[in-house]
Amino acid sequence: MSFLKIDGVTMQFGGVTAIDNLSFEVEKGMIYGLIGPNGAGKTTIFNIITGNLYPTEGKILLESNNITGTKPNKIVYKGVARTFQNIRLFKSMSVLDNILIGFDAQAKYSYLEAIFRLPRYFKQEKFIDKKAKELLEIFGLTEFADSKATDLSYGVQRKVEIARALATNPTLLLLDEPAAGMNSNETSDLADIIFKIKDKFNLTVLLIEHDMKFVNKMCDKLTVLDYGEKIFEGKPADAIVDKKVVSAYLGDFSHA
Amino acid sequence: MDFSIFLQQLVNGASLGSMYALIAIGYTMVYGVLRLINFAHGDFMMVGAFLTLFGYSAGIPFELSVLLAIVGSAFIGVMTDKIAYKPLRDAPKISLLITAIGISFFLENLFIVLFGATPKAFNAPEYLTKVFHVGEIYLPISVIIIPIVTVLILTFILYILYKTKYGMAIRALAFDIPTVKLMGVDADRIIMIVFIIGSSLAAIGGIFYAVSYPSIDPLMGIIVGLKAFAAAVLGGIGSVTGAVLGGFILGFTEIFVVAMFPELGGYKDAFAFFFLILVLLFRPTGIMGEDLERSRF
Numbered sequence: 390m391s392f393l394k395i396d397g398v399t400m401q402f403g404g405v406t407a408i409d410n411l412s413f414e415v416e417k418g419m420i421y422g423l424i425g426p427n428g429a430g431k432t433t434i435f436n437i438i439t440g441n442l443y444p445t446e447g448k449i450l451l452e453s454n455n456i457t458g459t460k461p462n463k464i465v466y467k468g469v470a471r472t473f474q475n476i477r478l479f480k481s482m483s484v485l486d487n488i489l490i491g492f493d494a495q496a497k498y499s500y501l502e503a504i505f506r507l508p509r510y511f512k513q514e515k516f517i518d519k520k521a522k523e524l525l526e527i528f529g530l531t532e533f534a535d536s537k538a539t540d541l542s543y544g545v546q547r548k549v550e551i552a553r554a555l556a557t558n559p560t561l562l563l564l565d566e567p568a569a570g571m572n573s574n575e576t577s578d579l580a581d582i583i584f585k586i587k588d589k590f591n592l593t594v595l596l597i598e599h600d601m602k603f604v605n606k607m608c609d610k611l612t613v614l615d616y617g618e619k620i621f622e623g624k625p626a627d628a629i630v631d632k633k634v635v636s637a638y639l640g641d642f643s644h645a
Numbered sequence: 646m647d648f649s650i651f652l653q654q655l656v657n658g659a660s661l662g663s664m665y666a667l668i669a670i671g672y673t674m675v676y677g678v679l680r681l682i683n684f685a686h687g688d689f690m691m692v693g694a695f696l697t698l699f700g701y702s703a704g705i706p707f708e709l710s711v712l713l714a715i716v717g718s719a720f721i722g723v724m725t726d727k728i729a730y731k732p733l734r735d736a737p738k739i740s741l742l743i744t745a746i747g748i749s750f751f752l753e754n755l756f757i758v759l760f761g762a763t764p765k766a767f768n769a770p771e772y773l774t775k776v777f778h779v780g781e782i783y784l785p786i787s788v789i790i791i792p793i794v795t796v797l798i799l800t801f802i803l804y805i806l807y808k809t810k811y812g813m814a815i816r817a818l819a820f821d822i823p824t825v826k827l828m829g830v831d832a833d834r835i836i837m838i839v840f841i842i843g844s845s846l847a848a849i850g851g852i853f854y855a856v857s858y859p860s861i862d863p864l865m866g867i868i869v870g871l872k873a874f875a876a877a878v879l880g881g882i883g884s885v886t887g888a889v890l891g892g893f894i895l896g897f898t899e900i901f902v903v904a905m906f907p908e909l910g911g912y913k914d915a916f917a918f919f920f921l922i923l924v925l926l927f928r929p930t931g932i933m934g935e936d937l938e939r940s941r942f
Contacts (some may be wrong), residue, residue, distance in 0.1 A: 462829055470827070488826050490817050493810050494828070494830075496810045557827075570828060
């Protein structure tokens with residue numbers, strides 16, 4: 390049984406078909422790649438999984454549960470978290486605060502308990518504070534806890550965003566071009582962290598990426614999209630030599 | 646100006662500044678989450694004052710009327726958001742702004758229809774209007790109570806904003822509503838909390854105003870609301886501490902300028918707007934605002 394199943398998803402915006410009858414399955418514990426040229430519909434898939442878009446046709450199944458169209462603020466309770474291609478941190482808030490927001494769903498106290506400062510409020514706040522600091526530790530971000538998110542380098546901001554996603558306690562992590570704009574040192578550091586958290590938190594990862602070297606290293610399996618259609622599915626090593634994939638990326642030379 | 650007159654003006658300024666601050670907080674918080682200058686906000690102080698008057702003229706004890714008026718204003722504030730603003734969440738901001746002005750006209754005229762356009766006497770219970778004389782200083786009880794209550798409320802608001810997950814969500818919403826939702830936060834619920842806080846503070850401000858200047862009419866919220874808006878901009882719109890600071894600066898200035906130059910008394914309503922123009926000319930982000938995109942709360 391597959392962990393995540395994209396089942397015949399079609400997404401149309403007006404007359405434009407962004408995704409055309411796409412199906413693929415991700416096994417539990419996999420790092421699954423979603424690649425393709427710009428505008429192929431990769432981020433659209435993420436937006437459908439997280440409920441920001443409702444597909445024109447098709448279903449999203451997570452552990453056999455139909456989660457199609459679950460509202461973004463409910464999807465977190467299904468165990469789905471994501472990062473964004475253009476980093477979307479809460480800019481002038483501290484790194485620690487950015488992570489603490491991720492724990493919102495886990496901080497279980499009511500308005501009244503907060504207003505009257507009842508014991509559960511303190512216990513829960515202490516609990517999530519501790520968990521948030523543990524996460525910072527894992528990502529090597531402890532020294533930045535009080536820095537404003539925007540004062541950090543690009544690579545560090547990416548890490549904060551992944552840490553914030555993990556704070557929501559997901560089983561499925563969607564990473565949208567995590568290595569974009571990173572130098573090779575930062576990229577290999579990121580790869581180590583992704584492997585580490587995958588094992589530690591028992592994650593299944595769906596990854597959008599352009600950097601083929603990175604994809605090759607990370608992914609167990611991948612799907613290649615072009616103009617919303619699946620043109621390849623299989624192992625990364627086979628993708629690089631696949632004719633259709635190469636022509637989608639580099640243009641078709643056969644008529645030249 | 647001798648010392649006792651100075652002290653007298655100081656307490657008066659603190660009291661007036663408190664009212665502006667209470668109303669300005671609502672302006673700034675709603676702006677923070679929705680990027681909306683809620684021009685109907687000033688009318689909520691009027692709603693608060695009128696509901697209190699309505700309650701205790703109907704025989705409900707004054708304290709209970711105040712409580713019911715605050716709850717009632719919060720309810721009307723939330724309903725305004727649900728009915729008028731929520732359908733426009735994805736619309737251009739100018740549509741929201743025009744809607745807010747429409748709501749303002751609606752509330753003013755609704756209360757004219759319900760209560761009549763003539764000013765009503767607001768007879769607060771005796772213990773609130775009692776006057777102490779300390780030396781030469783003339784101290785109505787309300788002038789002492791108002792700043793104290795304001796400081797308590799402000800402490801409470803800052804506690805909510807910075808020490809609870811609800812405040813965390815309010816602050817984060819100012820940056821990016823879709824991303825906050827993905828953290829499992831029900832954004833509509835948080836926006837509702839903001840309207841509850843904003844409208845009830847405006848109502849409290851309105852009740853204070855009615856106790857201090859015991860004549861109320863359905864258009865009373867316009868000028869006070871605009872001044873509170875000027876205070877919010879002066880402090881840096883989006884910043885709660887800025888709003889409070891702006892409110893007090895405006896309150897003190899208004900009182901002191903009139904005390905020092907009595908011949909300018911007729912222009913006292915103009916100072917707020919004079920400040921507003923200066924701020925917009927020389928520091929459009931206000932005192933606490935550093936950068937319009939970055940500083941919120």
